[in-house]
Amino acid sequence: MSRSHLPLNGLRAFEVFARHGRMTLAAAELCVTHGAVSRQIKGLEAALGVSLTEGPRNGLRLSEAGRRLAAALTPLFDDLEAALPRREPEGEVLQLACVGTLASKWLIPRLPAFLDHRPGASVRIVDANGPNAEINCALQLGHDAPADAAEIVPFLNRHHAPVVTAAAGRELSPDDVLRMPRLISRTYPGEWEHWAQAAGVELPAPTGVIEFARYLQAIDGAAAGLGCAIGSWFAVKSEIESGALLAPFGFVQALTPCVFVRARATPDPLAEAFRDWVVAEGASGPLPPGVGPPP
Structure with missing residues (x-):
């Protein structure tokens, strides 16, 4: 297919749907209707001659071909966005890569406090797992940090646990909980194995596996x-804390940890101030029930 015939609108609609996993969320990001996103994806499938989605209309998921295409499209659109010229606002600008869950659940609620102390500063957050040629700083999981980064600073000791709906957590034994359908995400594909290693638990075979595009979708599941x-x-x-979820094994x-990464050690007072701030914020956060401070 020549460049002049690339179905760019369909590719964009499909990438947003694959990233969110829901037509309604994709439509909200693109400021169009649910039906418009669906039509764009169907048109893309017709142009390519392959099925990118499967399952019922109200529970569409990516096919194998769809997963491969989505894995290629998101970094391409990220690179395109980073390459677009834009007018720089006055003041300091921190361009930061941060995966969606860490950004929405940890960083964003705290960010006003940082900006209050940096009048005129701006932060641009890109949903990406690590720095790239255009973005020098990132917040990410330590095991994903690039080995050649100029600076890697731990800022948050992460605690995790198997979580289930309250009803299941009260009715099932811990061993039965581990045999429930296992919910995984493409964002953190090795999270179950990492927890089992940290907890010293041997995982039994589950009764099934359900895969989601995003980490928070697995939590919602x-x-x-x-x-x-x-x-x-x-x-x-x-x-x-609300009782909607239970953690039968407790948190380990x-x-x-989560780390601050700077790919290149160029002088950057705003990045250095942000690094020091996230370290302080990570140290001050509340710990899970039953977990004490480090010795």
Whole structure:
């Protein structure tokens, strides 16, 4: 297919749907109707001659071909966005890569306090797992940090646990909980194995596996009673405290913390101030029930 015939509108609609996993959320991001997103994706499938989605209309999921295309499209659109020229606002600008869950559940609620102390500063957050050629700083999981980064600073000791809907957590034994359908996400594909290693638990075979595009979708699936997911404390704190989710095994500290990454050690007072701030914020956050401060 030549460049002049690339179905760009369909590719964009499909990428947004694949990232959110829901037509309604994709429509909201694109400021169009649910039906418009659906038509764009159907047109893309017709142009390519492959099925990118499967399942019932109210529960569409990506096909194997769709997963491969989505994995390629998101970084391409990120690179395109980063390459677009834009007028720089006055004042300091921190361009930061941060995966969606960490951004929405941990960073964004705290960010006003940082900006209050940096009058005129701006922060641009890109949903990406690590720095790239255009974005020098990132907040991400330690085991994903680039080995050649100029600076890697731990800022948040992450705690995680299997979480289930309250009804299942009260009625099932812990062993039965581990045999429930296992909810996983493409955002954190090894989260179950990392928890089992940290907890010293041997995982039994589950009764099934349900895969989601995004981490928070797996948490939503656990709350809806679809099975058991691994929840990071910062992501499920409100659900645990409200009783919507239970953690039958309690929380254990993850093998690797969340880290601040700077790919290039160029002088950047705003990035350095932000690094020091997230370290202080990470140290001051509340711990899960039953977990004490480090010795």
